[in-house]
Amino acid sequence: MTHSSALTPIVIATRESQLAMWQAEHVQALLAARGHAVSLLGMTTRGDQILDRTLSKVGGKGLFVKELEVALEEGRADIAVHSLKDVPMELPEGFALACVMEREDPRDAFVSPRYATLDELPQGAVVGTSSLRRQVLLQALRPDLRIEPLRGNVQTRLRKLDEGQYAAIVLAAAGLKRLGLRERIRSIFEPEQMLPAAGQGALGIEIRSQRQDLREALAPLAHERTWLTVTAERAVSRAMGGSCSMPLAAHGQWSDDQLQLQAAWGDIEGRLPLVRAAGAARVRTLDEADALGLAVAAKLRAAGAIGAG
Numbered sequence: 001m002t003h004s005s006a007l008t009p010i011v012i013a014t015r016e017s018q019l020a021m022w023q024a025e026h027v028q029a030l031l032a033a034r035g036h037a038v039s040l041l042g043m044t045t046r047g048d049q050i051l052d053r054t055l056s057k058v059g060g061k062g063l064f065v066k067e068l069e070v071a072l073e074e075g076r077a078d079i080a081v082h083s084l085k086d087v088p089m090e091l092p093e094g095f096a097l098a099c100v101m102e103r104e105d106p107r108d109a110f111v112s113p114r115y116a117t118l119d120e121l122p123q124g125a126v127v128g129t130s131s132l133r134r135q136v137l138l139q140a141l142r143p144d145l146r147i148e149p150l151r152g153n154v155q156t157r158l159r160k161l162d163e164g165q166y167a168a169i170v171l172a173a174a175g176l177k178r179l180g181l182r183e184r185i186r187s188i189f190e191p192e193q194m195l196p197a198a199g200q201g202a203l204g205i206e207i208r209s210q211r212q213d214l215r216e217a218l219a220p221l222a223h224e225r226t227w228l229t230v231t232a233e234r235a236v237s238r239a240m241g242g243s244c245s246m247p248l249a250a251h252g253q254w255s256d257d258q259l260q261l262q263a264a265w266g267d268i269e270g271r272l273p274l275v276r277a278a279g280a281a282r283v284r285t286l287d288e289a290d291a292l293g294l295a296v297a298a299k300l301r302a303a304g305a306i307g308a309g
């Protein structure tokens, strides 16, 4: 590759939370190493501003993404780096995922100043999370626990934990590791216990669909297995009417060339038991990954899960 000025200069639109900045700077470094001139455009999204209400009640995942898309649309920025977990299943017309990068640890972490594992928590202890998925999975493991809402970026949530409002909280291991906070992790939930969210731990890069130049620039950052895995996971969410207002988990793991996909759905009112479904297939293309996700979603519904629409 020639490192000439002909290489596309790239502006990255990013939220200003420390995790978002870490992610944007990570992509910046990878692109800079390939000779691109890369700068960051920081911005605050509605999702960052609204901290007093549960996200599922005020519009869901899109809240973290919309402002960044407006910047792409207006040409103020070229790409947006997202935690895929926060990206709606269907992007708006004119936008596309140019690549999905190698996944960090997709699992959830148990964080507590006093207790090392979920099992150690005393009867009726208060656990902080605003994720409906974490809530139903926690209640399935420990029906006695009191789940209280907890919003804000990773540092804010840790501060609220340290102030004593909760006995423990659950966070994505990926975010803690990226922020250099892995010593806060007391234990990691195995996926069988606490099935991760679709896309958890993976980064996706969004562009305007017509930017072929950027697709080429970003292609070397793609990680094929991660892309296949999260495509299958996200297909489950899409088929269930996916938004973060649904208590849904979807997680893929590889065994040789077989992608094994597990999903779980919970009734947030607790009237129905947790519904689980799984499927496996040899997956080599994004279409095959998508088909596996749809098949697992169909099994979830057959087992009693109620999707949105």
Ligand SMILES: NCc1[nH]cc(CCC(=O)O)c1CC(=O)O
Residues within 6 Å of the ligand: 083, 084, 085, 086, 154, 170, 171, 172, 173, 174, 175, 199, 200, 201, 202, 203
């Ligand atoms: N919902 C916020 C969010 N979006 C992505 C991550 C973690 C990093 C990732 O999954 O890539 C987090 C924090 C958390 O759930 O603990």
